[in-house]
Amino acid sequence: MQAFSIEQPGNPNSLFLKKRASITPGAREVLVRIRANSLNYRDLLILRGDTFNVRPGLIPLSDGTGDIVAVGDRVTRAKIGDRIAATFFPRWIGGRVRPGYISEQRGSDVDGLLCSHAVISEEEIVHLPAHLSFAEAATLPCAALTAWSALTGPVPVIAGDTVLIQGSGGVSLFALQFAKLFGARVIATTSSADKAERLKELGADDVINYKDTPDWEFAVRKRTGGLGADHIVEVGGLGTLTRSLKASAVGGQIALIGRLTKVEDFDPSALSQSVSTVRRITVGSRDGFDAMNRAIAAQQLRPVISRSFPYSKAMDAFRAFESRSHVGKIVIEHE
Known part of the structure; x- marks a missing residue:
């Protein structure tokens, strides 16, 4: 497994790609091969150390999509090969927002998805609209919802x-x-x-x-x-x-x-x-994500992507985002 991590919070030049130990899913978890990510303004704030206090070694980015390559023996909501995204709030499944739901946010309180593989609870996965590419769907978890x-x-x-x-x-x-x-x-x-x-x-x-x-x-x-x-x-x-x-x-x-x-x-x-x-507005729940995806699929809506960067050039994506010259989303596609 490989992952980008913020080694020195507050230092925007401390985003490094490192090898990590292999990971396997638990009984109710899935292992996802990450295919694409997208950037949001909060990701830039986290990298710069503005307003967010994060731990050294954090994997950034809330938004990522991929395909499932392994499942735990008690998983019922997905199977190997499914194309999925993770939710911004891992604990917020549906209903009104509660304090416990927003205490964990992907890419700040818990590791994000700027990595080659990630283990994700089956409860937070959302299946992607079939007509969207991984890169297009990677724009959905935060901004679209x-x-x-x-x-x-x-x-x-x-x-x-x-x-x-x-x-x-x-x-x-x-x-x-x-x-x-x-x-x-x-x-x-x-x-x-x-x-x-x-x-x-x-x-x-x-x-x-x-x-x-x-x-x-x-x-x-x-x-x-x-x-x-x-x-x-x-x-x-x-x-x-x-x-x-x-x-x-x-x-x-x-x-x-x-x-x-x-x-x-x-x-x-x-x-x-x-x-x-x-x-x-605090992004939304998994149920809201599913409802939005149904509307996107029914109308064949396609997100607006401004620029795409390869995974190895993730820092260039951050720099492009910071310039604020783009119209639409900036995405990272894994090689």
Whole structure:
């Protein structure tokens, strides 16, 4: 077995590929040959040592797909040859999120999947949509499920709703794809004319350049006839939440996901003046992952991949991700 590990947490240059002892699955576990991974913003934070405290020797990355090469003698949910992904939260099978479910997160609290093989509990595996490659499916466990949870919560998106997405990262693009699948109108914000054109190609009905229009919340209201957006996928965090609250419709739903901006930019008075629901999103459960995959399979939806790197060049993938020049997911494919 081989695995990349972070040898010195906080040192972004301490990601090394090392040989490890062979592993075998327990009675209710499967051994997976990892075929592809994808990167998320949290993976970059973990590598840099920002906000996450991880142990030396941690294998990073929450997202990975592969095929099962061995099974324990009591496994009933899978067989050798099945194409699978692991869940972000190994303990969260279904239902409401509980403290015990989120105490372990793959790639931070427990080892991730930037490795040649991994032993995974049969309870957390999810079978892949048949039409997707390993690389395409590797984009699903974190970003796609987060977007799915954001739009299918207590007040789900319905046809005719307006959905506002921010930027062109993985969560935002999946939210765009899912919103169009549900028959919604999508308004996107971006800072780049090139990215604006790409967002339109992917289905965005309207795009606002927030560098040209820094008060984009008023532009959203104007382009919705003064009503505001019914659903907002808030990836900026508290720093852009003030603008999202002002852009939201009465009774609107704001899915709070990211933390890309400064907390001090938040104006608490905007919350008391809004008639919106703000809901914090924590990726999702295995049952939610299965439901999302059924929708992806039924509609033959394909994730947007920006660039692919070979397994041996994993550090180059991190550097490309950090440049923030991509539109869509950055993936790593194993040789």
